[in-house]
Amino acid sequence: MTSAYQQLTQTFQRLSRFGHLSAIAGWDMQTMMPPAGSQVRGEALAELSVLQHQLLTDSRVKTLLEAAQQESLNDVEQANLLEMQRAWQQAALLPAALVEAKSLAGSRCEHAWRQQRPANDWQGFAASLKEVVRLSREEAEIRAQAAGCSRYDALLDLYEPGMTSAQLDVTFGDLIQWLPDLLARVVEKQAAEPVDTPVGPFPIEAQRQLGLQLMKLLGFDFNAGRLDVSAHPFCGGVPDDVRITTRYNENEFISAMMGVIHETGHARYEQNLPKTWRGQPVALARSTAVHESQSLFFEMQLARSAPFLQHILPQVVAQMGEQPALTPANFVRLNQRVKRGFIRVDADEVSYPLHVILRYEIERALIAGDIEVDDIPALWDEKMQRYLGLDTKGNYRDGCMQDIHWTDGAFGYFPTYTLGAMYAAQLFQALKRALPQLEAQIAAGELQPIFNWLSQNIWQHGSRFPTAQLITQASGEDLNPLHFRRHLEQRYLASA
Numbered sequence: 001m002t003s004a005y006q007q008l009t010q011t012f013q014r015l016s017r018f019g020h021l022s023a024i025a026g027w028d029m030q031t032m033m034p035p036a037g038s039q040v041r042g043e044a045l046a047e048l049s050v051l052q053h054q055l056l057t058d059s060r061v062k063t064l065l066e067a068a069q070q071e072s073l074n075d076v077e078q079a080n081l082l083e084m085q086r087a088w089q090q091a092a093l094l095p096a097a098l099v100e101a102k103s104l105a106g107s108r109c110e111h112a113w114r115q116q117r118p119a120n121d122w123q124g125f126a127a128s129l130k131e132v133v134r135l136s137r138e139e140a141e142i143r144a145q146a147a148g149c150s151r152y153d154a155l156l157d158l159y160e161p162g163m164t165s166a167q168l169d170v171t172f173g174d175l176i177q178w179l180p181d182l183l184a185r186v187v188e189k190q191a192a193e194p195v196d197t198p199v200g201p202f203p204i205e206a207q208r209q210l211g212l213q214l215m216k217l218l219g220f221d222f223n224a225g226r227l228d229v230s231a232h233p234f235c236g237g238v239p240d241d242v243r244i245t246t247r248y249n250e251n252e253f254i255s256a257m258m259g260v261i262h263e264t265g266h267a268r269y270e271q272n273l274p275k276t277w278r279g280q281p282v283a284l285a286r287s288t289a290v291h292e293s294q295s296l297f298f299e300m301q302l303a304r305s306a307p308f309l310q311h312i313l314p315q316v317v318a319q320m321g322e323q324p325a326l327t328p329a330n331f332v333r334l335n336q337r338v339k340r341g342f343i344r345v346d347a348d349e350v351s352y353p354l355h356v357i358l359r360y361e362i363e364r365a366l367i368a369g370d371i372e373v374d375d376i377p378a379l380w381d382e383k384m385q386r387y388l389g390l391d392t393k394g395n396y397r398d399g400c401m402q403d404i405h406w407t408d409g410a411f412g413y414f415p416t417y418t419l420g421a422m423y424a425a426q427l428f429q430a431l432k433r434a435l436p437q438l439e440a441q442i443a444a445g446e447l448q449p450i451f452n453w454l455s456q457n458i459w460q461h462g463s464r465f466p467t468a469q470l471i472t473q474a475s476g477e478d479l480n481p482l483h484f485r486r487h488l489e490q491r492y493l494a495s496a
Contacts, residue, residue: 292420
């Protein structure tokens, strides 16, 4: 007789296959689909989300979950059952009509954003964003009532289980006390250290080839993934078919190069999630902050280090051509340059958290109902002035319209970027303790020991452990933001 737990694994295997189709259809929508396909693709994805919702919330699933709790399960099966229960609880709260409406509104808003952002059309974008916000608030209220927490915390928990805005306020509150001053000191220090800017144009094909070479160096499995172009870089697909994207600018190549490295960090995590548990919730990535820790580990901790940059420079020169800006010392300075800028995805690691805190403060107030969509531009400009000293009045394209996250209602996502940066710094410190010759190995391009350590400590565990336990097992302590501060001070101010 098939046990309740085994029946559940069959249901979640089906859900995983639906999720696979949804992920690839979503990737295609953002990369290759002609504009006229937007409406029908959005409807198809909404239909698929309803099917997944119906399958997960079937009354039989609840009965099986209750029965499986009485069965004898090993540690991994128990962890999987906990993730199943969490998935069921999240889905069972929402009516199918809301799931469908939110999916459709998100598709419409995201598609419109692609034309409205280049046109700096805030009014047009705001009209569709209001519907997304309305539905997101409705979802948040349902989840908050069930969990006994705030609306925003209910959404935050979808991306970072167990995290609360009270915890974020402490962590970010500390960060905002010292980071603006550190940013000012670094900018002042680097003003006395001139850097040559590479002179383009840099052909897109050359940039693409460089990206592919770096993906290979970083261990990307091309039999289980590919690189494409999208308006906003992302990593999508599924572990056996990971799709990463970047965007190119013929006037400069650093953004695309580092974008590829960042997304490759996400991809390596996905490709190395536990294969024996595939199709089950326990085989999924632990959380968005842990996911972001892997991309920032690759991009910030590893790829912007002097040993790594000097190792890849010959490949860069081979693709981009020799020029004064591409000397070892200048190339390091170029990739460790700190400046106040408008665009989050192009921000350096010193100023980046300020971009995140700005968004966190706005979206938390938006979901709470303390502000409305029409209030966003003025608040955005006020906070940009306060945190980064930049004026965004009237510049919606490079201000409050620059991100894709709010278009589909991903409220609660942004804080995970800075949590991920903190986890990455903490994990890299643990790695340095484990590999005393780390810098020499990086300089020589011997990166496999790094991947082995990540696989052993993060990748192979999937969602088997809560985030706090995963990080403590890997680094010896729960989240400690001090590692992030020390990393920034050492890299950017040590020689001051």
